[in-house]
Amino acid sequence: MSRRRHVEETNESDVDMTPMLDIVFILLIFFIVTTSFVREEGILVNRPKAQNNPPNNASPTVVVQISESGQVKFNGKAVDIERLAARIESFLAENQTNSAVIIPEYDTAHDKVVQVMDQVKLFDQLVISIGKSKS
Template structure:
């Protein structure tokens, strides 16, 4: 009768890594395929190019001020938000410009500022900038 020699188990024991790598690659492909990319909506900021020199010519931009309580001033007089389009069109009839500057107080509600921006764009002004007053 022949006896077996006791050998160490380290010589023959190996773990097959192929199934684990297959699962990892399948999970990677699954997550890449199911990921959705969304474009965030927001206001576009048009900044002047850095090499553009400021001009010393006076600007004829429409100036609109909004205080902390939401009161709108155009040309030094208080205007209701429903009359911003009409006042802007009157200003455009008298002045040839395509820019408006909205100066809002830091505590002004954002919705009012956006409403004024929409009204000004409806009146025909293309470039609208927003300034925050502290």
């Protein structure tokens, strides 16, 4: 007889998990519904389309290259980032163009690219394109 009482007592000590699961699902639904998703704004980049035959009357282009170490070259000549705007201004005074190409190397730091883009964006007539380094 004593064995039956002992077995019956262990059966009664089970915990019903259903109410706890209901509460967890209700909390999950609450957090999903109340979460606000923020849409982050990015930079609009105009990518040039591939052309097999460049036009014969192509106007000169502002070309800015950025090395992995952060060195900036304007049309093949080394220049300091702070003096880049002055170089672009003198180039635009001599040449009629509306396009600028920024060519960073693969491991160039993003902040250097953004600094160069900020300098080029000072000239409203220029359309900025991002190029790919040959290496």
